[in-house]
Amino acid sequence: MVKKIKITENGPYEVSPDIPLVQSVIVIDDRGTSMSWKTGKKYPGQTEPYHLCRCGRSENKPYCDGSHEKEMGIMKKKFDGTEVATHESDELNTHVYEGPELTLIDEESLCASMRFCDRGPRVWNAVMQSDKDYLKQMAIEESCDCAAGRLTVVDKEGNVYEPKLDQEIGLVQDTAEKCRGPLWVKGGILVEGADGKPYKIRNRMTLCRCGESENMPFCDTSHRSSENMRGFDE
Numbered sequence: 001m002v003k004k005i006k007i008t009e010n011g012p013y014e015v016s017p018d019i020p021l022v023q024s025v026i027v028i029d030d031r032g033t034s035m036s037w038k039t040g041k042k043y044p045g046q047t048e049p050y051h052l053c054r055c056g057r058s059e060n061k062p063y064c065d066g067s068h069e070k071e072m073g074i075m076k077k078k079f080d081g082t083e084v085a086t087h088e089s090d091e092l093n094t095h096v097y098e099g100p101e102l103t104l105i106d107e108e109s110l111c112a113s114m115r116f117c118d119r120g121p122r123v124w125n126a127v128m129q130s131d132k133d134y135l136k137q138m139a140i141e142e143s144c145d146c147a148a149g150r151l152t153v154v155d156k157e158g159n160v161y162e163p164k165l166d167q168e169i170g171l172v173q174d175t176a177e178k179c180r181g182p183l184w185v186k187g188g189i190l191v192e193g194a195d196g197k198p199y200k201i202r203n204r205m206t207l208c209r210c211g212e213s214e215n216m217p218f219c220d221t222s223h224r225s226s227e228n229m230r231g232f233d234e
């Protein structure tokens, strides 16, 4: 059976039981700079499809507890999870930066603000000076650490630099911001919209789980200001 994350209409993500669920923790230095990823807690395996909260309201995160059905807030509204993102690449918001050794493809609307691109020389600057070995290496590392897949580098022979990622879902723990982040979908797992249409398969993508993205189903960094996402997963 194909491993799949199915988006349910105004409800949770329904996940194939054979997709592992772990915490993906941002390791920071003493200034709060994102340096690397580490795997935290691994959640118990499942025998049936399981449901991950997409609305941000669950009291049993990361799992759905049915809160998406409740009328909440001053407007007394149920969760509206309408998908608005394109199912393919967002060409209107994609920029290409041609450096001497590397080209950077920047699909800006996918940004989940994990900030690895700012670790050293910013990835955009590093690419433009990629004839220097150190900066070429930095550009590759910074783009490969981009969980959202916003940033991709390609060399002049057309080789695409992608990290080797096992198929799993990482619950991002944003250490510096002290908040939960999106679902990091790794290794090319199929994501199917509520209308049954698949999204472009990517090695890296981040799905909203705070319920506040304006680019549903993808993360748009809204979790950083969401009350629902304060603290870390248990």
Ligand code: FES
Pocket (backbone or CB within 6 Å): 011, 012, 013, 052, 053, 054, 055, 056, 057, 058, 063, 064, 065, 066, 067, 068, 069
């Ligand atoms: S999607 Fe069901 S509680 Fe959040």
